[in-house]
Amino acid sequence: MYFTIAVRNLLQAKRRTLLLSLAIGAVTMLLVLLQSLSQGLNETMIQAATTLSAGHVNVAGFFKSKPSDASPILSDAPPLRAILEKETPGLDYVIDRARGWGKIISDSGSVQSGLTGVNLAEERTLTKIVQMARENEYRDNGRDQVLGDINKLAEPGQLMLFAAQARKLNVTVGDQVTISIETIDGQTNTMSGTVCAIARDIGFMSGWSVFLNRSSLKSLYEQADTSTGALMVYLKPGYRGREKEVMDSLRGILESKGYTMMDHDPNPFWMKFDKVLAEDWIGQQIDLTTWEDEVSFLKWVLVALDSITFFLIAVLTFVIAVGIMNTVLMSVRERTREIGTVRAIGLSQSGVLTMFLLESLLLGLFATALGSALGASIAWLIDSSKVAITDDAIKTFVMSDTLHLSVLPQHVITAIIAFTFITGLSALWPALRASRMQPVTAMSSAT
Amino acid sequence: MSAPIVQLSNVVKEYPLGHVTVTALDGVSLDIDAGDFITIAGPSGSGKTTILNMIGCVDVPTRGEVVVDGQPTRTLSDRALTSLRLHKLGFIFQSFNLIPVLSVAQNVEFPLLLQGHIGAAERKKRVAEMVEKVGLTPQSGQRPSELSGGQRQRVAIARALVTRPRIVMADEPTANLDSVTGQNIIELMRHLNETEQTTFIFSTHDPKVMAHAKRIVRIKDGKVEDDGRGNASNNQAAA
Ligand SMILES: Nc1ncnc2c1ncn2[C@@H]1O[C@H](COP(=O)(O)OP(=O)(O)OP(=O)(O)O)[C@@H](O)[C@H]1O
Ligand SMILES: [Mg+2]
Numbered sequence: 001m002y003f004t005i006a007v008r009n010l011l012q013a014k015r016r017t018l019l020l021s022l023a024i025g026a027v028t029m030l031l032v033l034l035q036s037l038s039q040g041l042n043e044t045m046i047q048a049a050t051t052l053s054a055g056h057v058n059v060a061g062f063f064k065s066k067p068s069d070a071s072p073i074l075s076d077a078p079p080l081r082a083i084l085e086k087e088t089p090g091l092d093y094v095i096d097r098a099r100g101w102g103k104i105i106s107d108s109g110s111v112q113s114g115l116t117g118v119n120l121a122e123e124r125t126l127t128k129i130v131q132m133a134r135e136n137e138y139r140d141n142g143r144d145q146v147l148g149d150i151n152k153l154a155e156p157g158q159l160m161l162f163a164a165q166a167r168k169l170n171v172t173v174g175d176q177v178t179i180s181i182e183t184i185d186g187q188t189n190t191m192s193g194t195v196c197a198i199a200r201d202i203g204f205m206s207g208w209s210v211f212l213n214r215s216s217l218k219s220l221y222e223q224a225d226t227s228t229g230a231l232m233v234y235l236k237p238g239y240r241g242r243e244k245e246v247m248d249s250l251r252g253i254l255e256s257k258g259y260t261m262m263d264h265d266p267n268p269f270w271m272k273f274d275k276v277l278a279e280d281w282i283g284q285q286i287d288l289t290t291w292e293d294e295v296s297f298l299k300w301v302l303v304a305l306d307s308i309t310f311f312l313i314a315v316l317t318f319v320i321a322v323g324i325m326n327t328v329l330m331s332v333r334e335r336t337r338e339i340g341t342v343r344a345i346g347l348s349q350s351g352v353l354t355m356f357l358l359e360s361l362l363l364g365l366f367a368t369a370l371g372s373a374l375g376a377s378i379a380w381l382i383d384s385s386k387v388a389i390t391d392d393a394i395k396t397f398v399m400s401d402t403l404h405l406s407v408l409p410q411h412v413i414t415a416i417i418a419f420t421f422i423t424g425l426s427a428l429w430p431a432l433r434a435s436r437m438q439p440v441t442a443m444s445s446a447t
Numbered sequence: 448m449s450a451p452i453v454q455l456s457n458v459v460k461e462y463p464l465g466h467v468t469v470t471a472l473d474g475v476s477l478d479i480d481a482g483d484f485i486t487i488a489g490p491s492g493s494g495k496t497t498i499l500n501m502i503g504c505v506d507v508p509t510r511g512e513v514v515v516d517g518q519p520t521r522t523l524s525d526r527a528l529t530s531l532r533l534h535k536l537g538f539i540f541q542s543f544n545l546i547p548v549l550s551v552a553q554n555v556e557f558p559l560l561l562q563g564h565i566g567a568a569e570r571k572k573r574v575a576e577m578v579e580k581v582g583l584t585p586q587s588g589q590r591p592s593e594l595s596g597g598q599r600q601r602v603a604i605a606r607a608l609v610t611r612p613r614i615v616m617a618d619e620p621t622a623n624l625d626s627v628t629g630q631n632i633i634e635l636m637r638h639l640n641e642t643e644q645t646t647f648i649f650s651t652h653d654p655k656v657m658a659h660a661k662r663i664v665r666i667k668d669g670k671v672e673d674d675g676r677g678n679a680s681n682n683q684a685a686a
Binding site for chain 2: 001004011337338340343344346348439
């Protein structure tokens with residue numbers, strides 16, 4: 001009966017119900033949209049990061065032959081890899097990448113870049129996720145077609161650039177470039193390479209990334225084949241989001257096998273040189289990081305977006321809460337005589353409270369369900385229509401040239417519960433006032 | 448003779464009104480027997496509504512004692528008063544006061560639902576019976592706004608009586624009705640008083656309505672002028 005009364009009263013006051021539903025629904029929709037944007041960014045970021053520079057968990061480190069130098073390498077990778085492959089909880093696979101930093105020089109320019117040496121045979125996502133650019137994307141008057149082939153990275157002397165680098169160097173697929181690096185002893189080594197592929201940019205991280213054949217990079221640095229840059233650990237889907245946990249248990253495992261571990265520093269390896277150089281030790285230390293640590297310098301984008309979302313939603317919520325309170329107060333005033341009547345007939349104070357709260361909660365549930373359904377649909381529509389981002393700055397930060405939105409069911413459910421709860425909470429005070437009305441006061445009111 | 452179902456002794460009700468205090472009831476003493484059909488009569492502002500509110504447990508006296516079905520109301524909590532109203536009392540209002548969003552049958556069912564302990568089948572049966580008694584079976588699915596004034600007051604009567612209360616309070620139940628309809632309503636109440644043994648206490652201005660009462664209590668300026676048994680509170684106080 002409470003339910004019947006509540007529903008019918010909502011239907012009775014159509015204009016009011018509609019207006020409030022619109023407001024509550026709109027905020028819920030906005031929240032779902034913004035959350036899906038944040039989630040989408042997060043997903044794009046993890047994909048870019050785990051493709052370009054990190055596994056879910058990274059096992060890397062520094063080797064110091066004397067206290068005053070530092071190489072970002074693992075000097076003896078194979079036994080370490082064996083341990084990881086055997087003991088990592090939730091392991092999907094491990095890949096091995098050599099790392100370096102150098103200059104790519106063409107006839108008309110040069111760029112500084114990180115160098116990643118890949119063994120294409122063991123790469124799993126690289127060839128799938130990195131998309132090839134059409135020639136006209138990096139060259140004026142270029143052909144409207146993809147040139148080159150990423151699979152050629154399997155051959156020595158081959159390298160892959162990203163579009164922004166190709167544009168700066170004014171090269172196209174098939175061109176020769178010179179790669180120049182400085183070894184730990186301060187000696188400059190160079191080699192000549194062939195551009196076998198040019199990929200679409202993946203945010204600004206790709207501007208600092210050149211992929212080349214692993215053994216070519218190793219010989220450029222004159223390093224033993226058993227040393228490497230990083231072992232990247234990829235986890236099974238069920239373990240995603242538990243990277244920290246996995247990292248911590250790996251720390252324990254490696255410590256127990258006698259490895260010296262660096263303290264956890266949630267930053268990418270290239271930000272750690274100065275610190276390690278200043279330290280007074282020699283030999284090998286292992287550094288464990290998660291993919292998030294490796295892109296920590298980008299995290300502020302997500303933090304900023306989430307803060308804006310929070311602030312916006314908080315302000316709107318406040319406005320709406322006041323609106324709901326006012327509306328319920330109005331409804332209580334209009335229904336004073338009805339309240340008096342039902343109190344006289346024998347409805348308890350808590351019964352009156354229930355009557356008004358139920359009405360608001362029903363309204364809230366209806367409006368938030370509708371709003372979040374709408375928000376989710378819009379997010380899905382935007383995502384599947386692959387809206388192109390035209391602004392370069394935005395493209396850089398979202399690390400994608402299309403807008404990716406991702407709706408998580410738990411976000412939708414949380415939004416519905418939270419806003420229904422807020423609706424109820426806003427109605428609480430006026431509802432309490434209604435319940436405390438003396439039946440005689442309520443009855444003697446006019447109209 | 449059994450104890451009266453309602454007893455008022457030296458009831459004073461004062462209302463604060465700004466800086467002054469309005470004395471609505473000024474030492475009212477009154478006994479009402481079970482099964483009576485009694486009217487409270489008096490000019491406007493004399494205190495009729497206030498007396499009915501005291502007996503109906505929607506308000507409590509400032510001083511003095513009101514005993515309803517053996518329970519002194521002044522010391523009862525809101526919860527206890529609510530329960531007393533739900534189980535022992537029925538209300539009929541001057542302007543009907545039905546719940547606008549509920550149908551005739553649902554309005555009548557409402558107090559039974561509040562009582563809680565009655566099963567759905569039994570509820571349905573009692574509602575149907577009561578609606579039948581007030582002659583509204585054909586309208587039982589309609590909303591109050593679709594009914595005439597007289598029909599609405601019949602719904603209110605059915606709602607007041609469906610719980611089989613000991614006492615039914617009616618404050619000027621005919622004031623918003625034309626005189627013929629008003630007469631019908633009073634006759635219906637009188638009929639139910641006879642058949643259901645329910646005590647009715649109602650107030651009115653209308654001499655024609657008053658004429659149906661078994662007993663007439665006349666009040667003026669918050670005092671009982673004539674309690675219908677040859678007593679007046681002033682006389683008592685003077686004696
Ligand atoms: N809530 C209140 N606050 C202040 N004064 C009140 C209040 N209720 C009633 N009174 C006063 O108490 C007195 C008695 O009022 P009551 O409503 O009982 O009279 P009544 O006989 O029912 O009058 P009417 O025939 O007009 O309905 C009046 O003087 C009235 O102004
Ligand atoms: Mg009155």
